[in-house]
Amino acid sequence: MTPATATSEATSEHWESSVKAPVDNAHDAAWQALRGAYHLLTDRFEKELTEAGLPGLAWYDVLLMMEKTGGPIRPKDMLCHVSVTKSGLTRLLDRIEKAGLIERSYCPSDRRGTFLSITDSGRETLENMRPVRERVFGENFTGVLTPNEADEVTALLGQVRDSTFASLSAEGACETE
Amino acid sequence: MTPATATSEATSEHWESSVKAPVDNAHDAAWQALRGAYHLLTDRFEKELTEAGLPGLAWYDVLLMMEKTGGPIRPKDMLCHVSVTKSGLTRLLDRIEKAGLIERSYCPSDRRGTFLSITDSGRETLENMRPVRERVFGENFTGVLTPNEADEVTALLGQVRDSTFASLSAEGACETE
DNA sequence: AGGAGATAGTTGCCTGAGCAACCGTTGTGG
DNA sequence: CCACAACGGTTGCTCAGGCAACTATCTCCT
Numbered sequence: 328m329t330p331a332t333a334t335s336e337a338t339s340e341h342w343e344s345s346v347k348a349p350v351d352n353a354h355d356a357a358w359q360a361l362r363g364a365y366h367l368l369t370d371r372f373e374k375e376l377t378e379a380g381l382p383g384l385a386w387y388d389v390l391l392m393m394e395k396t397g398g399p400i401r402p403k404d405m406l407c408h409v410s411v412t413k414s415g416l417t418r419l420l421d422r423i424e425k426a427g428l429i430e431r432s433y434c435p436s437d438r439r440g441t442f443l444s445i446t447d448s449g450r451e452t453l454e455n456m457r458p459v460r461e462r463v464f465g466e467n468f469t470g471v472l473t474p475n476e477a478d479e480v481t482a483l484l485g486q487v488r489d490s491t492f493a494s495l496s497a498e499g500a501c502e503t504e
Numbered sequence: 505m506t507p508a509t510a511t512s513e514a515t516s517e518h519w520e521s522s523v524k525a526p527v528d529n530a531h532d533a534a535w536q537a538l539r540g541a542y543h544l545l546t547d548r549f550e551k552e553l554t555e556a557g558l559p560g561l562a563w564y565d566v567l568l569m570m571e572k573t574g575g576p577i578r579p580k581d582m583l584c585h586v587s588v589t590k591s592g593l594t595r596l597l598d599r600i601e602k603a604g605l606i607e608r609s610y611c612p613s614d615r616r617g618t619f620l621s622i623t624d625s626g627r628e629t630l631e632n633m634r635p636v637r638e639r640v641f642g643e644n645f646t647g648v649l650t651p652n653e654a655d656e657v658t659a660l661l662g663q664v665r666d667s668t669f670a671s672l673s674a675e676g677a678c679e680t681e
Numbered sequence: 682a683g684g685a686g687a688t689a690g691t692t693g694c695c696t697g698a699g700c701a702a703c704c705g706t707t708g709t710g711g
Numbered sequence: 712c713c714a715c716a717a718c719g720g721t722t723g724c725t726c727a728g729g730c731a732a733c734t735a736t737c738t739c740c741t
Contacts, residue, residue: 357654488540
């Protein structure tokens, strides 16, 4: 993640005591739960993606996004959805392109820009990852929260997200336009 | 971390039909909210810590933990609370020690081990970070969620966390080869 | 007691990513 | 039409962090 990324050593047993770490108030407990849920789940997902042949979570995000949009997409429009800087994105795309999962081409409407398209190989790879996603999230997320509970999470954390996003935007952190 | 408010109108001009790709179900929305809330909040916190003079979030975690435990603590007992590997921790502690915020000494009961203690300078630094923490979390977490809502978050995400933790722990038996 | 493992911590090597400087392009005001 | 700012993307530099190998110690089992 940020640097919240793949770890094989730092998972499992290391989280044990953190799981039951005593907290002094409701908000701390909520933060602990949020943090733990996020880290454990992404760690597991990334780990299983890697085992299935996809180097990292960011690759999955990129491929998924490109499949969703359907047509060519430009790096600058990806920046809001992937949590890397633009230089990081350039190199991430370098790697993914080198692996043959996406292609770069010239953007006709803006000669500064680049068009990215997913290749057949990329689509296939993404398809291969679907069961992984379904397994992991099915076991630890979809299967754990009822749809109503999921809606609650969305409502509660959506507030946090939007509030924080507003704070950050006010400081000029991440312009999404 | 896909802020719902983010817009990519540059692309929608070309691909308006497919770009929106709204989240298809309750669980995806919940995951998006979780991810967004976590990333945005930690990014903001880390950024403000840095501005206040503390290089990173991990430094804060380490100092906070050392203050909480009071006495000397060993690196291995820290691994559960900081999400880094042991080698990463070694070097993180190197840096923090070099900055004079903690001290290493020999562990009398186990000659392999190390004792870590927080210095006065470290305590002071941590103290200086408290207002930062209170401001950020006050604005974007504590102030956004009522105590009852925080409890809900704890209950819901606690399930996810524990379930995922269980899956990871049982990884030895459950292989995907 | 003694040897086979496990454990705590450190280190070498390498990759991934942020920052800042840069280049070519686009857009804007005069 | 031109000068100049803003933008999209890439690259050099640097650093944090993971993995694997290593050392020194401890633990357990016979």
